[in-house]
Amino acid sequence: MELSEDELVAALRKLLSGKHPGVVVGVGDDAAVLERGSVSVVLSTDMLVEDVHFQSAWTSARDLGAKAIVVNVSDLAAMAASPRAAVVSLALPSDVTSGWVMELYGGMREACDEYALSLVGGDLSRSDRVIVSVAALGEVAPGRAVLRSGARPGDRVAVTGALGAASAGLRIARSGKVRGDRDRALLAALLRPAARVGEAQVLAAEGATAMIDVSDGLARDLHRLCVESRVGARLDLAGVPVAEGATREDALSGGDDYELLATLPSEAFEAAAAALHERLGVTLSGVGDIIEGTGVVAVDPDGGERPLEPTGWDHFAQT
């Protein structure tokens, strides 16, 4: 199949392009937003497939359960929504033990407790690989969801934390050699990622105009944000925060980081960075600017400029 995930999403959107009453944001954002009077309901879904999103060789059932929840919570966070509830569809091979399933549930519960959401139901079936599909429901005040489409020329582009750790962690997992605390931390970034729920609330309060979680790499997700906002961006490579032990390539094209990529009016950036640092001890790095036009221009540390392709993690291109 020759189409990418983004191309299929574009096709889906075209096919579904009718207006839906009460739907504020549909296909193409981190999650859908439905206005429901005094509250907006935000709905997201994400599926983890064995051998595509995770390898059983180095992924415990407990970590898998937690991650299945966290990746959905991250989608809600990227809309500045508060997570409330989740349902899970599970497909399992016949050689899975009941102990394994209890561990999976245990990991889900840990993540649900951590992010204060309720796991309220599910569905179970057979498959020849493990598939964990979660749908998560969140809430946000009407009109307060931060979409991918709100970036404006002149806005600063910013990311929380540091990027590339999960990608470096994947390299360590594949090598089978874990040496020291730094390797363990990188591996944990891959296996037990965190969703930036509190960070998103701070950024929204400080005036973020657009937001997306960096699940498929900075290059790809910045492109997505630009496409939705009908703008371009200049990405200052020297400003991209690279996690310790990761490479700049990991930070640009690695997946699974779940940091937030946000745009803010340039005058709001400093206050947002200060608020994030003060309240949550998290660094906000300015990594570029939104410009008129389309596409992303990468500015090298020596000042050279080149177009940045939307390379990165395409779960659909993996086999």
Add this chain to the structure above:
Amino acid sequence: MELSEDELVAALRKLLSGKHPGVVVGVGDDAAVLERGSVSVVLSTDMLVEDVHFQSAWTSARDLGAKAIVVNVSDLAAMAASPRAAVVSLALPSDVTSGWVMELYGGMREACDEYALSLVGGDLSRSDRVIVSVAALGEVAPGRAVLRSGARPGDRVAVTGALGAASAGLRIARSGKVRGDRDRALLAALLRPAARVGEAQVLAAEGATAMIDVSDGLARDLHRLCVESRVGARLDLAGVPVAEGATREDALSGGDDYELLATLPSEAFEAAAAALHERLGVTLSGVGDIIEGTGVVAVDPDGGERPLEPTGWDHFAQT
């Protein structure tokens, strides 16, 4: 793996048994109910896995897309909720063509249009078999969701329409021989089932005390309703409506019918049957009574009684 779906759901419930603020119904019903002030949000999820829930040999992409929506709408209907929105997680093998995916989307859209819900988002990944996981969101007035747990001794047990058609349709599909209109109708019952949204609203208005959709066969789903309500049931086999061309065994143990199984105070049954017939042209059949105790007793047409085992479609037991 030695556990059944029902056993794993029971284990999941035990593990998740904490109280969740605002969650009225969690694991163990057709869908979860969350109180949200002036409205209750109902959330369900259901996954269709190739070679488990459907065979590509006789399932078109369009029918598959429609059915993935309908089985979720049916779960919402069984709570007496009105469908509002759905998100889809799709995993596809690499040999799937973009034309096939467009057909799948087209079938989803047809079903969404039919049941007035919006397909608002999704997620796409690779897999070696086709997997379509849908989560659907509905609404119901607070306190008006009809649960599995409300049946009381003395209630009549009733089913809408006729049962067993999908099971007979599966036999025809497997044989590869479709002869005449009746075979085509049975096949359509399997491939393009309908969700009983309007029927559920009528039954709820007429005082239904409990409700479940018959997705896994009357025997299994009646057992589930009895377990949730902590009651037993007498099932009058002569009263079970068998679809034309199906057998009584199809009606008892076949899956995929999506008719409604409801309990009503005995004095409300006749009025409910009349209302369903008058407003929707649908037959409501009395098939037994709720009794004290546990388990289901089948009453044969000759008056003989025997315990009815919860046999039927266990998607988790299939390989």
